[in-house]
Amino acid sequence: MLPEVHGWLRRRTSSAGDWPVRDLVAAKGETTVSVVLPARDERETVGEIVGVIRRELAPLVDELVVIDSRSTDDTARVAARAGARVHAQDEILPQLKPMDGKGEALWKSLAVTSGDVLVFADADIRNFRASFILGVLGPLLADPSVMYTKGCYDRPLHGTPNGGGRVTELVARPLINLHWPELAGFVQPLAGEYAGRRSALERVPFLTGYAVELGLLIDLLELAGLDGFAQVDLGSREHAPQCTEALGRMSSQIMLAAWSRLERQGRITAAAAPSLRLSQFRRGPEGHEVLVRDIGIGERPPMITVSA
Template sequence: MQAQVRQWFERRTSGLADWSPAQVLAAKNAADVTISVVLPALNEEATVGAIVDAIRRELVERTPLVDELLVIDSGSTDRTAERAFAAGARVVPRDDVLPRIPAVPGKGEVLWRSLLVSTGDLVVFVDADLERFRPEIVVGLIGPLLADPEVALVKGLYDRPLTNGGSVLPAGGGRVTELVARPLLNLHWPELAGVVQPLAGEYAARRELLEQLPFPCGYGVEIALLVDTLALRGLDAIAQVDLGSRHHRHQDDAALGRMAAQIWQAAHARLGRDVPGRAHPAPPATLTQFTRIDGAIEVATHDVTGRERPPVITLPEYRAHRAVLDARTRTA
């Protein structure tokens, strides 16, 4: 590991044991900030209720650390919204946010829109498909933001067990990370080589950072926010926390291929800006994949267009939202 990355890794990596709820609550009160937890959700009825319930019980009622618990429902056709609401979350349909701009499918789209309806100075994103969820994950992600004002983005790191038949690979679940994201970062943004889980869906950031960043609409959002934070604030604005193991359902290889294509799109859009001489014509917006069905090869072409949303601070609706939040702060 290069010296700069090693120094960053040692200085900016911590573990859950370093951040107790009482310690983080005291730091929150001293900083006089508010915290939102946002769960983007699409057909997650099996897991979203337990996650919301754990956060509400432990971090809203028992330890008043979280001020807002928000689920953005991305068009679920199951009971995701019902179960999230019953467990104690405020549930907002994605399409009800900024209706003048029609929504497109994708995780990044939901995260981007969440900034227009959430209120916290610090925003924690948690995937809604987590199994065996522990609320201390939220505590750990908030800790570095409160401990050091220079830190603006905190990524979770973890092992991702992969179940394969009757066997379990303790860290076999991060296939897109190892095959796509990590090689991209080491090649083009080597300062980020020490980020263990660049595609982690569990991370926290300051609102004033997130509102300045563009958001890819799809699965490219995590690598884009990481690279853009580096460009805007520098490496020392990024930290990571070891969350242990992350358990969730796994997608098949074809779905991971489409995810990888979107990550490539997001990275490509940043190469001309950050890496001199690396700009190239935009990559194709489609991905062709093949499946054998009853002995015949079936062809499917998927749209992997690298759509991006502009920084929300450029939107008049968001500036009005931010003005309301600032007014509340002044009168508090």
């Protein structure tokens, strides 16, 4: 690890317990805060998450928005009943051709929120705690030089305290250490809990799908530098694990995100465009069947360049 990353870890890493709500309310001043939950078919958890935020963080959070990403269940109704303002992803900026996935939902949230600081959190978290929001918000309210805060945590899986995060350990972390070693201090580079200043988030593009988190880290590093980042230990985080096939598709999008940024930075020259389809295998009645999946990602431009 680079010496400057060791120094950053000492200066810029804290714990969620370091940021009690009363201190953040005092530090908030005139700063406005928007919390955004991107959600697709998360009726089992989204209501509880909205409820915790409304009950415990009312003095801190100015608006709480759920972006419903084409749910086929009643996620939108559950979130609205719990007290969130709900927007359908495809109804935001309808003049634009729709794109898919989480990155699209997060990018569009910039168009329907007004907070100076935006906090993003996944809507599938079990046993959600208000400290997930407080932790990533704390450094931004306490220090004007911080532009972006990323959460980190343990990820239990099948009784193993850190059994989760397979895409991080097998794909994202090796790519980061190889090509962007300044980012090697992030424990959970793909974490879904993070916060940033609108002034920074509106000036970078958003990759769609599961590529959004890696893309934001790389692009914001160019914009703000490593010392513009902070990291907060949120403890432990539980959510429903995905199957291996889904993790394979996620990994492919992470690799495409890295490819796009290496090409943009002039560090690789593409002889041919990468394949946007992934062949996977599943055993059927007559042997192994080939499943071909579209793993292509899109990119939205910096929101500041998009007219109302």
